[in-house]
Amino acid sequence: MTEGLRGMRAWSMRWLSFAMLMVMAAVVGLDCVAPPHADADTPVAAGEYIPVTSTRLMDTRSSGGALAAGETRNVTVSGIAGVPTSGVSAVSLTIGGTGATADTWFTAWAAGATKPAVSQLDVPAGVSVSNAVIVPVGANGQVSIFNNTGSAHLIVDINGYYDNNQATSAGGTFVPLTPTRIVDSRYGTGTSAAKWAAGETRAVQVTGQGGIPTAGVSAVVVNITGAQASATSFLRAWGAGSAPSTSVVNIASGQDAGAMVQTGLTSDGKLNIYNNAGTTHVIVDVEGYYLTPDNDAQDYFVPVTPTRILATSTGLNAKQAKMTPGSTISVPGRGATVNSTIVVPNSKNVVAVVVSLTEAHNNAGGFMTAYPSDQARPTASVLNYTSGNNLTGTAVAKRVCPELCVSGVA
Secondary structure: OOOOOOOOOOOOOEEEEEEEEEEEEEOOOOEOOOOOOOEOOEOOOOEOEEEEEEEEEEEOOOOOOOEOOOOEEEEEOOOOOOOOOOOEEEEEEEEEEEOOOOOEEEEEEEOOOOOOOOOOEEEOOOOOEEEEEEEEOOOOOEEEEEEOOOOEEEEEEEEEEEEOOOOOOOOEOEEEEEEEEEEEOOOOEOOOOOOEOOOOEEEEEOOOOOOOOOOOEEEEEEEEEEEOOOOOEEEEEEOOOOOOOOOOEEEOOOOOEEEEEEEOOOOOOEEEEEEOOOOEEEEEEEEEEEEOOOOEOOEEEEEEEEEEEEEOOOOEOOOOOOEOOOEEEEEEOOOOEEOOEEOOOOOOOEEEEEEEEEEEOOOOOEEEEEEEOOOOOOOOOOEEEOOOOOEEEEEEEEEOOOEEEEEEEO
């Protein structure tokens, strides 16, 4: 999300875990109006993305009460906020945790399926955090969310959905990009060189920047970061229309935090970003975009069961040791295997992956970035963290060769 946040250069070592959430499959020669049917090299549920107006589906602070330790709560996602009741393979959500009585974590999955052994949002006690997740939808149109320890409030917002090959309406297929910074208010990149004020909204240009074309774009995938916040606050991001009541990033005073965002744009290709309280710098890194349905198809989306594919704490597909500052770990992409089970097909048609990156037990602040192993490390980053907290970030659709690389910098 943001590289080079000054004042974060102390020695830092941290455990790392990497969970595979979804893959993108390239299907050559198919028009995106008709999602592909299965063949020998294409998963069945490959689909396209349709953004919706960001809408709050659950807030346990106002209804239902906090989740207890070990509790699972179901959230209905189909038939709400423009999401149809059928033909949906997965949804794009922002999940938030607040008011936790102990350090805990949430995980989300398709209702009715087996709970995966991964975390998708680490929630420190007394801190408000959020993360973007893409979750397959259960047969009853619901997703399940589990809280591990203590009690914690849960907030769930929906931002869009993926259709499947039984869908009748067309969505957009994905084009992954090399992560590129297009907005940084610390230096006047893409906006004025000044912090967002309390209650301020700025429209920043997205199309025509960082490899995104000037036309034919239905939605974008960006990482939005709040940095050097003077007060506890949150950021909102949206395209056309009035501001939603939902948030995309929660920021604690004096800390830096960010999250992945999938959103539509205004008619002239801009993204509105609002800061609620205090002053904060805002950084935007672009990771890719979705085409409008009238464009030729690119990469289709395939949800998989969330699976941990690397953990330095246990030695899963990596040396059992904490990452040191400036170090890099290679993570399997195509053909990722755990306990002799293939998580991602070893196929050239797998061009990108969606992963959840978690750092734990660090002793200083820093950031991490993820990128294809055959490319240079980008200036954008995926996850910013502060000393002592376990935090999770989501990286969407990094174009992959056989492997991804993860670099940690303090």
